[in-house]
Amino acid sequence: MSPTTPISPTTPAPPVLPATPHILVAGGGVAGLTTALALHHAGYERITVVEAAREIKPVGAGLNLMPNAVRELDALGVLDALAAGAVRTRELRYYHRSGGLIAREDRGTAAGYRWPQLSVHRGHLQLVLAGAVRARLGAAAIVGGVRVTGVDPRPDGRPRVRLAHRDGSRQGLATLEPDLLIGADGIRSAVRAALRPDEGEPPWKGTLIWRGVSRMAAARTAPYMVIAGDDRRKAVLYPLTEPTPGRSEVLVNWALALPAAEAYPRGPGPDLPRGDWNRPVPVARFAPHYEGWEFGGWRVPEVLRAADGAFEYPMADREPLTRWSLGRTTLVGDAAHAMYPIGSNGASQAVMDARALAHALARHHDPVEALAAYEAGRRPAMTALQHANRRLGPEVVIDLAHRRAPGGFTDIDAVIPPEERREIAARYAVTGSFDPAAVNAGSPYHIPAAVPR
Numbered sequence: 001m002s003p004t005t006p007i008s009p010t011t012p013a014p015p016v017l018p019a020t021p022h023i024l025v026a027g028g029g030v031a032g033l034t035t036a037l038a039l040h041h042a043g044y045e046r047i048t049v050v051e052a053a054r055e056i057k058p059v060g061a062g063l064n065l066m067p068n069a070v071r072e073l074d075a076l077g078v079l080d081a082l083a084a085g086a087v088r089t090r091e092l093r094y095y096h097r098s099g100g101l102i103a104r105e106d107r108g109t110a111a112g113y114r115w116p117q118l119s120v121h122r123g124h125l126q127l128v129l130a131g132a133v134r135a136r137l138g139a140a141a142i143v144g145g146v147r148v149t150g151v152d153p154r155p156d157g158r159p160r161v162r163l164a165h166r167d168g169s170r171q172g173l174a175t176l177e178p179d180l181l182i183g184a185d186g187i188r189s190a191v192r193a194a195l196r197p198d199e200g201e202p203p204w205k206g207t208l209i210w211r212g213v214s215r216m217a218a219a220r221t222a223p224y225m226v227i228a229g230d231d232r233r234k235a236v237l238y239p240l241t242e243p244t245p246g247r248s249e250v251l252v253n254w255a256l257a258l259p260a261a262e263a264y265p266r267g268p269g270p271d272l273p274r275g276d277w278n279r280p281v282p283v284a285r286f287a288p289h290y291e292g293w294e295f296g297g298w299r300v301p302e303v304l305r306a307a308d309g310a311f312e313y314p315m316a317d318r319e320p321l322t323r324w325s326l327g328r329t330t331l332v333g334d335a336a337h338a339m340y341p342i343g344s345n346g347a348s349q350a351v352m353d354a355r356a357l358a359h360a361l362a363r364h365h366d367p368v369e370a371l372a373a374y375e376a377g378r379r380p381a382m383t384a385l386q387h388a389n390r391r392l393g394p395e396v397v398i399d400l401a402h403r404r405a406p407g408g409f410t411d412i413d414a415v416i417p418p419e420e421r422r423e424i425a426a427r428y429a430v431t432g433s434f435d436p437a438a439v440n441a442g443s444p445y446h447i448p449a450a451v452p453r
Contacts, residue, residue, distance in 0.1 A: 017367050020453060021179035022046045024161060026148040026191050028056060030122070031333025031350035032184035033129035033142075037076045038358035038445075040136050043453045047137055048178075052147040052166055056130045058123025061211040061311070062240045062253025064089065064225075064344035065120060067113040068434040069351040074115060075443055076355075081128045086120035087239050095228035095295040096401045098408030103397055103421045107225070114440045117344075119225065119238050121213065121251060125347070146173065148185060151194035157327035157368065159194075180367060181329045182357070184350075187318060189335035195326060202316035202338065208260045209313045209341065210286050214252045214306035218243040221252055222297030227395055230402040233258050233289060234395070237298050254303050255341070257315065258289055281312040315340060317390070320383040325371035332357060337382040343393040345385060345432050352433070353378055359445035384431055394428045397421055 023044055025032045028051025036047050065073070073079050090110040094102040108117035133141055150162040159181040163173045183191025187202055218239075225238035233256070240251040263286055283304050293300035318338040324331045333350035357374045364370035392399060397416060405415045429435040 017179055017365075017453075020046055021367075022048070023180045023182065024176060024178035025049045025182045025184055026161075026189070027051065027184035027186060027333075027335070028053070028126075028130070028142055028144070029184065029186065029333070029350075030125060030129065030347045031186075031335070031354065032182070033126065033133055034073070034076070034351050034354040035182055035184055035332055035357060036133045036137065036141065037078070037129065038072075038354040039361070040133075041076055042358040042362040042447050044358075044361070045137070045452050047141060049133065049142045050146045050148065050163065051142060051144050054145040054166065056126050056142070056144070058121065058127055060122035061213055061255070062119060062121050062238070062251075063125070063347045064238075065118045065125075065351070066344055066348040066432070066434040067108060067115040067117055067436075067439045068432075069348035070115040070118055071439060071443055072351050072355045072445065075446070076132070078128055078132050081131070082120065082125060083116070083118060085124040085128075085241065086118040087242055088116040089119045089225055089238065090117075091224035093224055093226050093296060094395070094397050095226060096398065096405075096408060097228065097230035097233065097293075099295065100401070100409050100412060101296070102401050102412055102416065103425075105425060112436050112440075119240055119253065121240050121253070122347075148183075148190045151181065151191055151329065153327060159327065159329045179328060180361075183329065183331040183335040184333050186334045187316065187338040189331065191329065192321075192331055192335045194329070195323070195331075196321070199319075202318055204314045204316045206260050207257055207315040208263050208286075209255055209257050209315050210281070210283075210310050211253075211255045211313065212283070212304075212307045212310045213240065214254065214303050215249055215308065216252050216303065216306050218248045218250045220299075220302060221250060224296075226295050226298050227398065228293065228295045229257070229398055230406070231399050232262065234398070235290060235293060235295075235300050237300070237303060252303055252306075254300075254307070256286060256290060256300075258286065260314070262289070279312045281310050283307050283310045285312075286310075317386060320386050321379070324375045324379055328367055328371070330357065330371045330374065336379075337386055339382075339386045340389040342389040342395055343428055343432065345389070345393075348434070349382060349385065349432070355443070355445040359447060362447045381431075381433065388428060388431050394425050397424055 025035050028049050032049050036049050089107045092107050093104045145166045146163050149164045152160040161176045164170050183189050228235050236255040240253050287304045290300045317340050324336050332353040356378050360370045360374035400416050409415050
């Protein structure tokens with residue numbers, strides 16, 4: 001059977017997992033590592049995470065974890081270690097390109113949540129998660145420098161998984177037949193490709209994103225998150241660390257968006273690698289587009305001058321799937337529902353996937369029923385969120401302000417009435433299941449007294 005043969009929806013599966021099943025997780029990012037921890041928390045002991053990178057290092061830029069995801073990470077026992085290197089975000093402000101304040105929102109505990117919203121460096125989050133996986137499952141639970149390259153179905157529903165080293169060779173690697181396969185391998189997931197071999201590249205509508213981290217004196221930053229811009233250009237800035245005694249320097253995360261036609265008026269040259277956060281580019285390539293951008297204490301040019309480097313990414317997502325799970329294979333995180341980076345939901349929803357999957361497996365003796373229950377609980381909500389992010393989610397207030405008052409404004413209430421702004425924010429929170437009522441009600445994925453499996 002070829003690597004592109006889709007898994008058949010009629011593939012039969014045995015009714016139960018063996019007493020000590022082996023679960024293979026493809027991908028050692030936020031989704032994969034959280035999945036391993038959640039499965040262990042549910043009583044599973046034989047879990048292997050394969051990751052293409054040879055080792056997990058503190059690389060990348062920042063991200064936000066919404067209170068619903070923080071609640072689940074707290075249940076997994078990693079909140080204290082995570083929060084020690086993060087910022088508890090308490091306020092978000094939206095600004096128009098002209099400098100006018102569109103809206104401000106309390107966040108995390110300041111908004112009445114029982115758990116904080118955390119702004120954190122992706123590398124710190126991954127190191128905390130990887131440390132917990134190794135401490136609980138053993139050092140051999142994470143295998144670096146190895147990736148899944150293909151999946152073939154077996155008649156009994158178990159996947160036959162082909163692996164390769166980072167350089168593409170298969171020397172010394174056996175084909176595995178785990179009892180369960182979890183695809184957590186991102187927007188270009190090889191596991192997803194087994195379900196949808198005809199899918200092709202992630203769709204791209206022509207917007208570029210640049211991301212990076214800057215080291216700055218705390219006095220030259222602001223203590224809140226800012227999203228600013230107009231209908232073409234956007235800027236997102238927030239601190240990732242707190243100043244400490246004797247050290248006033250903090251890390252600042254930034255992300256900028258611009259149509260590629262403006263960034264590269266003569267064309268972008270070679271086809272940009274969609275879905276790749278690791279394309280380094282000089283800051284000077286895009287910094288001129290943000291000269292004069294200052295918003296409530298944040299000075300974008302100054303932040304860019306302090307940058308360690310920059311990475312370019314064509315803003316892409318994936319079309320929603322009509323199924324995530326077939327036989328004993330399923331998807332989590334970006335592999336299941338890659339979405340535009342709007343509303344701080346990518347990593348947060350990956351965490352929620354991990355907990356939902358572990359909960360379903362703990363409650364259903366039949367693994368196929370468990371994966372069906374997991375998908376039924378998560379896929380419709382994530383499809384709605386993918387569509388919401390394509391409509392710009394809560395950031396649509398910036399576009400509305402620009403559309404209605406392109407030259408700026410003195411009274412935002414006359415441009416976007418307060419009740420309209422509140423309704424936009426509340427609707428998106430409900431769509432992402434991080435509204436205060438839902439979060440504060442507690443985790444729906446609690447597993448009492450898990451029995452080792």
